[in-house]
Amino acid sequence: MQTAPNKDALKRRLDRYFWDNHSGEMVFLRRLINENFLEFNRIAVIGGLVRDFAYKGRSGFRSDLDLVIDAPKEDVSELAVLLDAKPNRFGGFGCKQGPWKIDFWALETTWARRYVDVERLEDIVSCTFFDWDAIAYDLRKKKVICSEGYLRKIREKELDINFLPNPSPLGNLVRAVRRLVLWDAHAGPILRNFINEHLDDGSLKFIQEKEIELYSHAISTQWRTAAEAKKALLSNVRKKK
Template identity: 40%
Template sequence: MDDYLWRDKSKTVLALRHILIKEFGDFDRVSIFGGMIRDIARDGKRGFRSDVDLVIDAPADQVKNLAKRLSAKPNMFGGFGHRSTRWEIDFWALETTWAHRNGYIKASSVDDLLQGTFFDWDAAHYDIKSRKLYSQHGYLERIRSRTLGVNLIKTPSAVGNAVRTVRRVLLWDLKASSGLLDFVDQVVADEGLEALVHYEKRKHQRSVCEGFAERSRLLEALSAGNRKVHSLRSSPRQMELPGLIPHARD
């Protein structure tokens, strides 16, 4: 994370660094949450090709004022989306994050949000100013095991997270935990495979869910791992990520 954010000389990363310092540098505590950390842990810097999620430990009105200045648009989950030439950045005030706002966790600091991610692989954050990385206990072990699990089962988008499960498990050559399998099984039972295919086609050029005509075959693929059942593409093994700091407060 340090190397990517502060030492990389590419124009793309220089643009991100500029945004983080110029637009978010006045806040005492801003953390990159979830996806960037997960992707770098899984596949090094080359594995990160997504947007950036930020959580700001500051009053909601201050974050809202920043959103107005940036002309950022409200997103579906209580935060704001800022689109620059090279980057898409979604950001939230701590008190407006979905799990806290809906009473599923009590977040008095960014660290508490580690209990509120849907996927356990997303339960990590990087404090921009202190340049420290925080995670749930056993975070790297779960990534090394190549088993994707569920952290907080409550979600504002059950179909969306079922689709994300299918894509991550099969495209990244993983296995789903028993809890995550139960979640997908229930969503498909309630909504049907067609709902997953429809959602996925709206978001992605290629549908993975469309390759399964039966719920049982989908669950078999998710539990067995990509190479045993469903051949889509090979994906490299994750790189080691030394120096990860377990969930702790300074």
């Protein structure tokens, strides 16, 4: 399936998947959402799932489920106890429910609030590191939340940084390497600067070790030096039409 041509088409993809899909995994997920998450007035799926559906539809979905909840953190903590969810690194909670690995957190605990105002669900898309992740799907309103130029950047295969402050620059270097290569994307100007600044022989070694630890196929082991890696990652620049 091709990249969604517009937000309406993407909304239809997501509506069908969440609400008209009768596979076992989705019947399970709907029951889980209805019984535990829709007690909150506003809740959205953020990042991976929505991004993958925008990029290639259901066939492109390879991520877990990330949920942000616009509710007091105490209420979200109570839900975590109910679901036997454990705290994760970024102020939220993670749990395994049937076939699903789910991470969720209260909007007010979003770590980026130390840098920018995050007062409503729509603000969350301004806080993702990569611009391709800057998209959400409001489960109650069945609404896609993203910028006007979001789908154009995916169609043009330009991956850039959306929000630069982040708690894990090395972790994002790993993700940048894998995304640029596996998605055959080119780096936007801010991501190019980030790679030039942070990728050296020491960080390349970290990336290689982390890929070997986490993935069945390591991308970065093909390069012996950071100079080789930079040449490969930064040479794929979209030609002007």
